[in-house]
Amino acid sequence: MKGGEGQREARAQHGCELVHCRLLVRNRCCCLGPWEENHQQGEEHVHPACIILEPDVLMSCSPEANLPDHVGGGDNAGNFLDENWNGIGERKVQRKEKETERRSIMGAGGRMAEKEREKQELLGRTGAGTAFQRSPMDKPPFTLGQIKMAIPPHCFQRSLVKSSSYLVHDLVIVAALLYAALVWIPALPGMLQLGAWPLYWVAQGCIMFGVWVIAHECGHHAFSDYPLLDDIVGLVLHSWLLVPYFSWKHSHRRHYSNTGSLERDEVFVPRPKEALPWYTPYIHDNPVVHVVLIVVQLTLGWYMYLPLNTWGRPYPRFACHFDPYSPIYNDRERAQIFISDVGVLAVSFFAMLKLVSTFGFWWVVRVYGVPLMIVNAWLVLVTYLHHTHPALPHYDSTEWDWLRGALATMDRDYGILNRVFHNITDTHILHHLFSNIPHYHAMEATKAIKPILGEYYQLDATPLAKATWREAKECLYIEREDSKGIFWYSNKF
Known part of the structure; x- marks a missing residue:
């Protein structure tokens, strides 16, 4: 060979x-x-x-x-x-010995299961101002290879037919909701229309975010076994949602490569106390300020991140996701950034302008614009809550390694929306460990790795609104508590 x-x-x-x-x-x-x-x-x-x-x-x-x-x-x-690969075995390790090792690891994780359950119950009950049981600070006693051994092999298999069925399912619902908006809602009496439009916006925005998640899987090569097909599907879907596909794919990949690193992570990188504006101590406990910041982040955050890299990793010069020569990208990626820009321009300037000229500006806003804003709000909120929590550490270069960073994320429970969002919400730790596992295998794989991860697995079932308020109030800056390069969120002034 x-x-x-x-x-x-x-x-x-x-x-x-x-x-x-x-x-x-x-x-x-x-x-x-x-x-x-x-x-x-x-x-x-x-x-x-x-x-x-x-x-x-x-x-x-x-x-x-x-x-x-x-x-x-x-x-x-x-x-x-x-x-990182110590303990997996030598060249001629026999299948029986590997199975024995796997069972031994599973047993060790099982001994931590009771403590894990207690911790998750604590996290689910806590409110603002409550002390949290933090993630373990020691380096994990397991390797990435040992985690993978616990996952059934079929979980890594991608099916074009199955992935496409989920996409078609979502697009059919999008089309049905669009039909309702064009035919049924205008036929309602005036007062009922006022209540029907918000229902349409919320429902359509949630389903469209499910489509966004599938397009995001294309960027991780989790849609099919064909990378070119994945990129074509992802480009079309993300362009429809006004997302520069390749630009997002490459910066998002760097986020997964550097999660939890204070120097290299790409998004929602926390700031030290000394980097906060001078007026922060005077307003940090004002509920009105928190409401305004949350609203701005959910409504404008995505539109500020793509062109201005707001809340992103600091670069030595201006960074923009639409700029092929941005410091975010290297020379081999610049042509793909051009392609992403063309896709977004084709939808925003040609398709949208045609619809505006035919049906009017406010028609486009009602039918497409508001649901798209809800998609972007979900994107910002889901990402924020996965990586912002009082129990999660961040690391400087003296302590960071890839596995510790990947585990410094938080699974969340969104109730029925977990399924609508294709479980990106409650299987995010697995997604950071093995981003090419399709979403329809993610729940099974997450259950398989929990005994291995033990206390390193983090799940917070706090209701969504309560969790958003708590994190916005308590996770203002990071500080180290000893000489190590491990940092924790705080809000004390």
């Missing part, structure tokens, strides 16, 4: 979505993504889909292979690999 074919086979077996994954070291799979890009951008990470494979499916490679400097550079690269 030729080297390239062997490496493609290896990537196919472990589900890596990066076509440039090609570095095989000491018969281990080291997926650092396109390493030239990592050198250009300074991004150093291990891709979440990669674990140790059976060595006989990988091509042999000299131990002195060219390995990019990783986690501080040079010798630390080998140490990092040894840390």
